[in-house]
Amino acid sequence: MTRIFTLFALVTLSICIFSTNLGAQNTYVNNGNNSNYNLNNGDSLYISAGTFTGKINSFSQGAKITVAAGATFRPDKFNNPRGTLVVYGTAKFNEDLKTSSNFSLINYGTVWATQDVELNGNAQVWTNNFGGQLKFDDGITINNNNTITNRGTITSTGTIVLNSGASFTNTYATTVTGNLVTNGSSFTNEALFQTTGSITFNSGHW
Numbered sequence: 001m002t003r004i005f006t007l008f009a010l011v012t013l014s015i016c017i018f019s020t021n022l023g024a025q026n027t028y029v030n031n032g033n034n035s036n037y038n039l040n041n042g043d044s045l046y047i048s049a050g051t052f053t054g055k056i057n058s059f060s061q062g063a064k065i066t067v068a069a070g071a072t073f074r075p076d077k078f079n080n081p082r083g084t085l086v087v088y089g090t091a092k093f094n095e096d097l098k099t100s101s102n103f104s105l106i107n108y109g110t111v112w113a114t115q116d117v118e119l120n121g122n123a124q125v126w127t128n129n130f131g132g133q134l135k136f137d138d139g140i141t142i143n144n145n146n147t148i149t150n151r152g153t154i155t156s157t158g159t160i161v162l163n164s165g166a167s168f169t170n171t172y173a174t175t176v177t178g179n180l181v182t183n184g185s186s187f188t189n190e191a192l193f194q195t196t197g198s199i200t201f202n203s204g205h206w
Contacts, residue, residue, distance in 0.1 A: 025042035025043055025044070026040075026043045026044075027043070027044050027046070028043070028044070028045045028046070029045075029046045029048055030045060030047050030048065030052050030054075031048050031049045032047070032049055032050015032051050032052060032071065032072075033050070033053070033054065034052075034053045034054040034055075034076070035054045036054045036055040036056075036057060037054065037055070037056055038057050038058045039058060039059050039063035039083060040058070040060050040062075040063060041060050041061060041062030041063060042062055042063065043063045043064075044063065044064045044065070044066070045063075045064070045066070046065075046066050046068065047065070047067045047068060047071045047072075047073050047089070048068050048071060049068065049070060049071050050072070051071070051072040051074055052067075052071070052072065052073050052074060052075065053074050053075070053076055054075065054076060055075060055076050055077035056075050056077060056078050056081070057077065059078070059080075059081040059082060059083045060082055061083060061101075061102045062083065063082075063083035063084070064083055064085075064086065065083065065084070065085050066086045066087075066088070067085075067086070067087045067088060067089045067090070067091055067109070068088055068089055069089050071088075071089040071090070072089060072090045072091070072092065073085075073089070073090070073091040073092070074091075074092045074093075078095075078097070079098075080099070080100040081099055081100065082099075082101060082102050082103050082121075083103065083104075084103075084104040084105075084106065085104070085105050085106070086107075086108075087105070087106070087107045087109045087110070087111055088108050088109050090110045090112070091107075091109075091110070091112070092111075092112045092113075093112070093113045093114065093115070094114050094115065095115055096117075096118075097113045097115065097116070097117045097118070098116075098117075098118045098120055099119055099120065099121070100120055100121040101121030101122045101123055101124065102122075102123050103119075103121075103124045104124065104125050104126070105126040105127065105128075106127050106129070107126075107127065107128045107132040107133075107134065107152070108131060108132050109132060109133070110132070110135070111128075111132075111133070111134050111135070112133075112137075113135065113136050113137065113138070114137045114138070115137070115138050116138050116139070116141075117136055117138070117139070117140040117141070118140075118141045118143065119140075119141070119142045119143055119146040119148075120143055120144070121143075121144065121146075122145050122146065123145065123146070124146035124147065125147050126146075126147065126148040127148075127149050127151070128148070128149070128150045128151060128152040128153075129151050130151050130152055130172070131152055132151070132152035132153070133152060133153050133154075133155070134152070134153070134154045134155075135154075135155050135156075136156040136157070136158060136160075137157050137158065138157070138158045139156055139157070139158020139159040139160060139161070139178055140156060140158070140160055140161070141161040141163065142160075142161070142162050142163065142166035142167075142168065142185070143163045143165075143166060144163070144164070144166065145165040145166070145167070146165075146166055146167070147166070147168075147169075148167070148168050148169070149169045149171075150168075150169065150170045150171065150172060150173075150174055151171050151172050152172055152173075153172065153174075154170070154174040154175070155176075155177075156174075156175070156176045156177065156178060157177040157178065158177075158178045159176070159178040159179040159180070159197070160176055160178070160179070160180050160181070162180075162181070162182045162183065162186075162187060163184070163185060164183055164184035164185060165184065166185040166186070167186040167187075167188075168185070168186070168187050168188070169188040169189075169190075170188070170189045170190065170191055170192075170193050171190045171191050172191050173191060173192040173193075174189075174192070174193045174194070175192075175194050175195075176193075176194070176195040176197065177195075177196050177197070178195065178196070178197045179195065179197035179198045179199070179200065180195055180197075180198075180199045180200065181202070182200065182201050182202060182203070183202045183203060184202070184203045187201070
């Protein structure tokens with residue numbers, strides 16, 4: 001009887017371990033190289049030091065990338081991200097940055113996009129915290145019900161476009177070398193907002 005019980009317990013334990021592994025969450029640490037990653041729901045990637053130059057082939061909702069202070073995230077590929085990117089160091093994008101539904105950016109460091117930026121899909125939340133810098137060399141277009149909240153500094157050498165349902169809130173400092181265009185969107189300014197171009201409110205709230 002004891003042997004039967006022991007065998008049953010071992011089989012049960014093996015099944016539990018196997019089931020747990022099926023839903024395992026992966027944690028990766030990268031200290032600055034060109035490794036490639038597929039990040040699924042629950043996975044996390046920590047850029048601890050150096051400069052990451054690999055490919056993020058997939059970045060699913062529920063996955064997370066964290067860039068440590070002093071580290072740089074400069075991916076060779078970052079298509080349609082849907083996870084959460086937290087930046088304490090630097091993130092630089094040298095290709096068009098087009099994000100998808102549920103992508104979230106939480107910035108305490110520097111995020112620099114040298115090409116076009118588009119927030120597509122729905123339910124994106126970008127937060128630039130105090131001390132953080134967002135730099136858009138080619139401007140930015142916010143579509144649908146996607147949101148940017150600026151508590152730090154934003155500089156854009158291109159036009160900022162807010163399309164239907166989009167939201168932009170500035171509570172510290174935003175400088176635009178270009179235009180601000182709102183189309184059925186929400187624009188809230190509680191601090192310094194300056195532009196060398198025009199400001200056009202086609203419709204929406206401000």
